[in-house]
Amino acid sequence: MTDAREQQLAILHSMVRIRRVEERLSELFSQGKVPGFIHVSIGQEAIAAGVCSCLGPEDSVLTTHRGHGHALAKGIGLKRFMAEIYGRRDGFCKGKSGSMHIADKGVGVVGANGIVGGGLPISLGTALASQYRGEKTVTVCFFGDGASNQGTFHESLNIAALWSLPLVFCCENNGWAQFTPQARYMKVESVAERAEGYGIPGVTVDGNDVVRVREAALEAVARARRGDGPTLLECKVRRWLGHYVGDAQKYRPPEDVKGAKALDPIRAYADQLSAAGAIGPDGLADIELRVKAEIDEAVRFAGESPPAGPEELFTDVYA
Amino acid sequence: MTDAREQQLAILHSMVRIRRVEERLSELFSQGKVPGFIHVSIGQEAIAAGVCSCLGPEDSVLTTHRGHGHALAKGIGLKRFMAEIYGRRDGFCKGKSGSMHIADKGVGVVGANGIVGGGLPISLGTALASQYRGEKTVTVCFFGDGASNQGTFHESLNIAALWSLPLVFCCENNGWAQFTPQARYMKVESVAERAEGYGIPGVTVDGNDVVRVREAALEAVARARRGDGPTLLECKVRRWLGHYVGDAQKYRPPEDVKGAKALDPIRAYADQLSAAGAIGPDGLADIELRVKAEIDEAVRFAGESPPAGPEELFTDVYA
Amino acid sequence: METRYIKAINEALAEEMARDESVFVVGEDVGGAGGAFSATRDLLARFGARRVRDTPISEAAIVGIATGAAIRGLRPVAEIMFADFLALSMDQIVNQLAKVRYMFGGMYAMPVVIRAPCGGGLNAGPQHSQCVEAWFAGVPGLKVVMPATPHDVKGLLKSAIRDDNPVLFLENKALYALKGDVPEGEYLVPIGKAEVKRAGKDVTVVATSRMVHQSLEAAQGLAGEGIDVEILDLRTITPLDKESIFRSVEKTSRLVVAHEAVKAFGIGAEIVAAVCEELPGRLRAPPCRVGAPFVPVPFAQERQYLPDAAGVVRAVKSVMAA
Amino acid sequence: METRYIKAINEALAEEMARDESVFVVGEDVGGAGGAFSATRDLLARFGARRVRDTPISEAAIVGIATGAAIRGLRPVAEIMFADFLALSMDQIVNQLAKVRYMFGGMYAMPVVIRAPCGGGLNAGPQHSQCVEAWFAGVPGLKVVMPATPHDVKGLLKSAIRDDNPVLFLENKALYALKGDVPEGEYLVPIGKAEVKRAGKDVTVVATSRMVHQSLEAAQGLAGEGIDVEILDLRTITPLDKESIFRSVEKTSRLVVAHEAVKAFGIGAEIVAAVCEELPGRLRAPPCRVGAPFVPVPFAQERQYLPDAAGVVRAVKSVMAA
Numbered sequence A, B: 001m002t003d004a005r006e007q008q009l010a011i012l013h014s015m016v017r018i019r020r021v022e023e024r025l026s027e028l029f030s031q032g033k034v035p036g037f038i039h040v041s042i043g044q045e046a047i048a049a050g051v052c053s054c055l056g057p058e059d060s061v062l063t064t065h066r067g068h069g070h071a072l073a074k075g076i077g078l079k080r081f082m083a084e085i086y087g088r089r090d091g092f093c094k095g096k097s098g099s100m101h102i103a104d105k106g107v108g109v110v111g112a113n114g115i116v117g118g119g120l121p122i123s124l125g126t127a128l129a130s131q132y133r134g135e136k137t138v139t140v141c142f143f144g145d146g147a148s149n150q151g152t153f154h155e156s157l158n159i160a161a162l163w164s165l166p167l168v169f170c171c172e173n174n175g176w177a178q179f180t181p182q183a184r185y186m187k188v189e190s191v192a193e194r195a196e197g198y199g200i201p202g203v204t205v206d207g208n209d210v211v212r213v214r215e216a217a218l219e220a221v222a223r224a225r226r227g228d229g230p231t232l233l234e235c236k237v238r239r240w241l242g243h244y245v246g247d248a249q250k251y252r253p254p255e256d257v258k259g260a261k262a263l264d265p266i267r268a269y270a271d272q273l274s275a276a277g278a279i280g281p282d283g284l285a286d287i288e289l290r291v292k293a294e295i296d297e298a299v300r301f302a303g304e305s306p307p308a309g310p311e312e313l314f315t316d317v318y319a
Numbered sequence C, D: 001m002e003t004r005y006i007k008a009i010n011e012a013l014a015e016e017m018a019r020d021e022s023v024f025v026v027g028e029d030v031g032g033a034g035g036a037f038s039a040t041r042d043l044l045a046r047f048g049a050r051r052v053r054d055t056p057i058s059e060a061a062i063v064g065i066a067t068g069a070a071i072r073g074l075r076p077v078a079e080i081m082f083a084d085f086l087a088l089s090m091d092q093i094v095n096q097l098a099k100v101r102y103m104f105g106g107m108y109a110m111p112v113v114i115r116a117p118c119g120g121g122l123n124a125g126p127q128h129s130q131c132v133e134a135w136f137a138g139v140p141g142l143k144v145v146m147p148a149t150p151h152d153v154k155g156l157l158k159s160a161i162r163d164d165n166p167v168l169f170l171e172n173k174a175l176y177a178l179k180g181d182v183p184e185g186e187y188l189v190p191i192g193k194a195e196v197k198r199a200g201k202d203v204t205v206v207a208t209s210r211m212v213h214q215s216l217e218a219a220q221g222l223a224g225e226g227i228d229v230e231i232l233d234l235r236t237i238t239p240l241d242k243e244s245i246f247r248s249v250e251k252t253s254r255l256v257v258a259h260e261a262v263k264a265f266g267i268g269a270e271i272v273a274a275v276c277e278e279l280p281g282r283l284r285a286p287p288c289r290v291g292a293p294f295v296p297v298p299f300a301q302e303r304q305y306l307p308d309a310a311g312v313v314r315a316v317k318s319v320m321a322a
């Protein structure tokens, strides 16, 4: 099997894995098995899979409240990921982070963030560390279209541009910020239009097309590795589901939901691959089987992992 | 005398008045007569005079640490202005504000601000009040090129654009932020380049040319009054003096200072007016005389004004 | 009649908006969706987009909008979706809003209300569960209010909206669903007045927000053991109603302070200090504070973290034992 | 030898940067100009632009840069030009930096120092003169340090830079020009340890930062009147050195706390509360706090506003009289 084809299958697998993990998480949440609240990226998998396919474990990714996909695509281990979301001892953060603060230093998942726009300034620092040490590593900071109206967006892009930091600002523009449509929080249609004001490239791609996403990300990452500075990469998608699991979306016209779901990045890519003969008739089914087995095992693992002991409440406050 | 000519003389007078007031303030400060520290706008008078010549008393102006010029051009009374900077009872703020927080509600000087970028979000509210009430009044928010890198700049321009607020964002780009030259805090050369990212007009004019400044401001203000929303108006000048009075500018190449002072908006405009026959040979001298007399009187008034009584420390904390 | 805490907030907003055309609400998702916790439900339909204003995710600007509008004579009510996010508005609140009146020599009235839900209970983790009153209690120019009941949240919010000073109005998420009696007609609850929620002679428990209910629960149990607890619902943090605190302590000569916020350097310290300084020798036992441990709010271990009735019982017994 | 407070800071930075290549400084005007108060003078020339980084006016980003760099193993020292401006970094400090370690289950060390000058003395007005330690003292995950002397500011800053936790390092502008003895060789002052600056038997004055010197001045005068004051320089706010406070109070059984910040809801309240709770019956007189009145820092009337030696004298006499 050629490298290119392996790569294609890996990306398809990555997308399917994200989708099924989040579907399962939604079920488990509805069954009351998951504490807190969770935000899924179903329908937006091409962005995580496409962008992270350009990164290695030594590269850093910062993500948001809607960060499962990025963490998974970046290579986070599913068992401990699941245990963390369950709030159990075997989670990557000993059950202290949950869905909204998932992290695994080991694979460069610096961390998710519950503060919209909160990760942007921090990504300056992780990228600066690469530059400071003369490493060729890069940082990708994921954020939403809503986040692009926070002051931190501005301060961060200005500084990243000024210092030519090895950083890719990846905006997942899904048209919504919680319960409010984009037209009510910004006048411009594309976040990428803001790049010019910092003197950096701004690129907008169809976030449902994983091939386009990967192409654009490859270029932005290469640019960052070369030392030529940051790129604002905007991936346009449409939010399939509610803001969080359990959101009835009363505020949202049903057609908007239907329209969003009409675009399925996974089906599109699978069709494309089979048309090109890269996967056979059962290609997708095989992936689904592998993914299901992995998820079943991870859910079992998480369910069997004990909650953190009482002493854990008081540890890790200070080094 | 024609209205146009009156207008021209008024603008020249306004610039001369700002220059001489700040020169006198610098002297008085050096003599230890003024508490705190003061930032002068000498060399940048055309911006204050040009922009404020387009406004009426019912319009609002928000300014910065370098705000004497804006307050004066907007019509603040010199005697109480001077008393305030002296920290005396007869000051507009009873001696509680000083140079950095000067304000006079009566003529629409909402207030100066010691937090760089701090006035921008507040200007949204003063402009919103005009729109809310269906008034035709506008707000002008002055700020520096350094301030344009604060998060508040971004949040404010985005919201003003979104809501089509009657607001003019006037950036005085003097090439410096305190002790640091512009190239070390932003990659783009013009702040106005950032307007596009919000979907509003961005205009850059020569801030040493009061006629151009006024033309651009007239258009921006008219646009705001029409209800067509905000404009980002950038006026490029070069800082003549130190960041504050007493700043030896060791960090700054002397040629840069010389170059800045080579451009004198007052001399330029006076020459232009006399060439056009709008003022005679003693036109400027007359203005200087009037201004000097007014300043002498204001300084006397301030010097004779008593300090606030001890009870004043505790008043005005709550309504 | 029985009304939920969140509904009482909604009623207060609707009534004040109907009463005074200069009152408007502004914040994230307050419009079409009626707010993240539906405090502003139906206000958009009733009062229109001019007076019910959705904003971008720009917490600093939200407060700035309120400050500027108040300078021009409007009466904004800003919502910050979670109190934790007030950190993003910190400069606009403490360096601008709170200081405008003083800084400008009394030139402006500042009729601004900033509403924000604090506290835990949703396993929402360290950035969505904090009680932040200690950041603001020591900021001159601000008033800080923390209502505990549907009755008080309505009456205090109406008072806050009519107040010519900036009021930081801290609700508690865990109380939003709480039902309680809310009178039919118009009424106000004054800012700056604590209330005795339960009269008792043995020990004074000064409690805020959710801890008022935990304290009432504790008091019931303790009554069974013959300990008669007086519970003072502080309701307002600043201005602090020392008079009511002192009156109660003069009576019971024992003091417990209970808040959900981290105990160390919390507002309970000021209450204990004020009593020890200003009522010398009055306490028959050392005072005792109940509050959260000195750790961030955890995700999974929230229940173990949150101060509760059991904690109040322990505190009361310790001061009774002494 | 005699060194100014500001120079001692500069030496600490230079020594630690020379010692550890992962240490760098970042902030507004820290480079070419050597800082607004010249704390970073000559560092650019000596260590280059890679390690001495001027930033735009972006206080939130400055702290974010430090947090991210620390996550990747560097040891940033950020300067916020005036402590008042920490309000603009509030989210990045309290919701991010302070919580990273806990939130991620101990995954990261957070060796970040944030330096900022607080306090009055320059008639710089309400937005450039505040003492802000009360905003941060109750935030788990942070350490808060307030050195009072050239000796301590150097030793504590070096300790802070070597500490694997975020340290908010609050200097006092009014002390920058203060001269004091600073030893030649390398030394550290431990974080979390208060120091007896003057031994006395009659009353304990727990003081911070500038008020340490005001208290020493007060003690001299009081000595003449036969009152023997013990002065404890707190040096660190969190972790609070209760042991030293209690040891001194056990000896004197009288307590005064003095800080420049607003008295109400200030860190002095925690100290008073801790003593009253944990040393029952030990105080022979009610404790007394010295702090600023509950008003913003005024422009012209600053001298009248600032707590001073006379205030400490009054407080000491009041507790001696009782």
Ligand SMILES: Cc1ncc(C[n+]2csc(CCOP(=O)(O)OP(=O)(O)O)c2C)c(N)n1
Pocket: A065, A066, A114, A115, A116, A117, A143, A144, A145, A146, A147, A148, A172, A174, A176, A177, A178, A243, C028, C057, C059, C081, C085, C088
């Ligand atoms: C500072 C801050 N403000 C508000 C919120 C509440 N909130 C959580 S997600 C969200 C919407 C974010 O929209 P966007 O950035 O587009 O991300 P998306 O949810 O669409 O992926 C909001 C308002 C928050 N968590 N943090």
Ligand SMILES: Cc1ncc(C[n+]2csc(CCOP(=O)(O)OP(=O)(O)O)c2C)c(N)n1
Pocket: B065, B066, B114, B115, B116, B117, B143, B144, B145, B146, B147, B148, B172, B174, B176, B177, B178, B243, D028, D057, D059, D081, D085, D088
């Ligand atoms: C939030 C904040 N950060 C830093 C400062 C310190 N400071 C005062 S003026 C200034 C430079 C401002 O530059 P610019 O906005 O260009 O205005 P200019 O002084 O050039 O008129 C700085 C850094 C401040 N007052 N407020």
Ligand SMILES: [Mg+2]
Pocket: A144, A145, A146, A172, A173, A174, A175, A176, A177, A178
């Ligand atoms: Mg979105």
Ligand SMILES: [Mg+2]
Pocket: B144, B145, B146, B172, B173, B174, B175, B176, B177, B178
């Ligand atoms: Mg400038």
